[in-house]
Amino acid sequence: MDFNLSEEQQYVRDVARKFADERLYPRAGEFDHNAELDREAIKEMAELGLMGVKVPEDYGGTGLDNLAYTISIEELARGCASHALVAAVHGSLFAMPLLEFGTEEQKQKFLPPVCAGEKMAAYSLSEAGSGSDAASLSLQADDDGDNYILNGTKLWVTQGSIADYIIVFATVDREKKTKGIVALVIETDQPGFSVGKNEVKMGYKASPTSELIFDDYKVPKAHQIGEVGRGFNIAMETLNHGRISVGAQSVGMAQRALEIATVYSQQRTQFGQELAKFQGIQFKLADMQAKLHAARMVTYEAAWKKDQGMKVIKDAAIAKMYASEVGTEIAHQAMQILGGYGYTHEYNVERIYRDVRLCEIFEGTNEVQRIVIARELLKEMAVEK
Ligand SMILES: Cc1cc2nc3c(=O)[nH]c(=O)nc-3n(C[C@H](O)[C@H](O)[C@H](O)COP(=O)(O)OP(=O)(O)OC[C@H]3O[C@@H](n4cnc5c(N)ncnc54)[C@H](O)[C@@H]3O)c2cc1C
Structure with a gap:
């Protein structure tokens, strides 16, 4: 096994380390105290290619490997954990389902603005009654022709209150357990979506953690990732x-x-x-x-x-x-x-x-x-x- 990092991996490590030392760490206490992310810093992270390290260049990412991405997250967290989490949500939790299971249209629509830091993203699986037992989720997705109608609430969503796009997991039929779960990308500027309470937390204070409420929210089937039952x-x-x-x-x-x-x-x-x-x-x-x-x-x-x-x-x-x-x-x-x-x-x-x-x-x-x-x-x- 070769323990040497490639030139690209070293480059990403150095860029992320410098950014964390100069732009994040000196203000990490302030971000924590104010419980707020720095949107300017997020834009700079994106300009440096740190918001989509392993997303291919065709979709606005940096196109490097998973190890380079992992090192970049480590370095950012050495500066400020909440901002490292933004890069992890964008570059992994949001990007990976789309890259591995999404359609070409979905990748083209959702990934470039998220890698550019222009749009904020989130990943929403957990609910009040469904944490470790994730398969028991209850957000209802009713089939309505070309759309699903979502009703229910999600909890613990990192960046939920500031996200533009969110990958949510819902069920078309709870009786079917995992076989009824579907993954959908929702846009938060549509009617039927609202943010409930924001959690007051012990740490990662700059990173908002929110409840999401869906009330007859209409999501097009074109935003479905993979098949029903694959969610x-x-x-x-x-x-x-x-x-x-x-x-x-x-x-x-x-x-x-x-x-x-x-x-x-x-x-x-x-x-x-x-x-x-x-x-x-x-x-x-x-x-x-x-x-x-x-x-x-x-x-x-x-x-x-x-x-x-x-x-x-x-x-x-x-x-x-x-x-x-x-x-x-x-x-x-x-x-x-x-x-x-x-x-x-x-x-x-x-x-x-x-x-x-x-x-x-x-x-x-x-x-x-x-x-x-x-x-x-x-x-x-x-x-x-
Ligand atoms: C700050 C923060 C950010 C988060 N961000 C996100 C996010 O972006 N998206 C998202 O979907 N979720 C998110 N979560 C949710 C997180 O993933 C859940 O809190 C976690 O999975 C645990 O679920 P729970 O809190 O319901 O605990 P529970 O499942 O109720 O567990 C309570 C305790 O029981 C234990 N337990 C449960 N089942 C078993 C078992 N079978 N055997 C032994 N012990 C067991 C657990 O380990 C734990 O110690 C976030 C949570 C926090 C706190």
């Missing part, structure tokens, strides 16, 4: 991409927390010497570094396998689960190394601690990831009886 499969395939992105966000945040702690430990003196001279602190830093490296490797490997066309259900789940837990642990230890200052806004560690915790919950909780990993392992090593 659940499309949702799950998309999450295989998304989970690698969550691993990347966790790695980026953990990297920043480790950097802050490593620098601080060499500046702070107690008992007449730098904190970094205490072996107890060195052991913490060493564990953080080793775990971060392992988390980065499982995340990159999952992305690389996807580029090779290999099955990544288990790898994506491992990347998401492991990197998010390591991310939380590293943020926790970084806060400890900073002592009282770790608990204040001054050094950003408390924000990272709040942000990275989400990665254990969204795009399938880590319990769900464990179910997926165990299921795949038991299939691979099934004992003949």
Whole structure:
């Protein structure tokens, strides 16, 4: 296995790192405090090609591979998790279902403005009664000739309140369970769509998380992605991409927390010497570094396998689960190394601690990831009886 990054992957890493260091990180505390994304920064991200790294150039993207995309998300999250999430929603959760299952017309219509940052996008699977058990969703899609009529509500939609286009998953018949689920692209400027409450959250505060209400909303069948009954499969395939992105966000945040702690430990003196001279602190830093490296490797490997066309259900789940837990642990230890200052806004560690915790919950909780990993392992090593 070649661990060297290609020139293109290095280029994207450098561009994203520079942008995160110069444009995102210095203002990440302000974005968090104001609970607002910076639309100018989003436009700049798009101009740099960071909103559709793996979307082909024909559809307005940068046309690179999945590993390049994953690295770009990691670097952006090292600057600001909420803005990294915009790039992940646009470049993966919204783009991938269209690229893999959409029609040529759908790709041409929806992808270029989203990669250009002119239109905001979202992905809406979860509902109040349907979280981990995503197949039990209840947003109703009634057949009405050339259209579906949508009625019901969706919950927890990242960017739901500011999105122009949203991929929603609905059911034509709940009795049919997964076989009744359909994926549709909706436009939010049409009658019958409204935004309900916005969640007040612990972290990722600049990223809005919203309830969506559909009241006799008409969506043309031309906006249906794949066939009826394929929707659940499309949702799950998309999450295989998304989970690698969550691993990347966790790695980026953990990297920043480790950097802050490593620098601080060499500046702070107690008992007449730098904190970094205490072996107890060195052991913490060493564990953080080793775990971060392992988390980065499982995340990159999952992305690389996807580029090779290999099955990544288990790898994506491992990347998401492991990197998010390591991310939380590293943020926790970084806060400890900073002592009282770790608990204040001054050094950003408390924000990272709040942000990275989400990665254990969204795009399938880590319990769900464990179910997926165990299921795949038991299939691979099934004992003949
Ligand atoms: C900030 C934020 C942004 C989000 N963005 C989006 C988005 O853009 N689009 C979208 O569709 N969704 C989004 N979500 C929803 C997210 O994916 C769900 O919250 C998540 O899948 C968990 O669902 P739930 O909250 O209903 O928890 P539940 O499913 O109710 O789970 C509660 C607890 O029970 C555990 N549990 C459930 N089933 C099992 C089981 N079989 N075995 C063991 N334990 C189990 C869970 O792991 C969890 O610990 C977002 C959520 C948040 C918080």
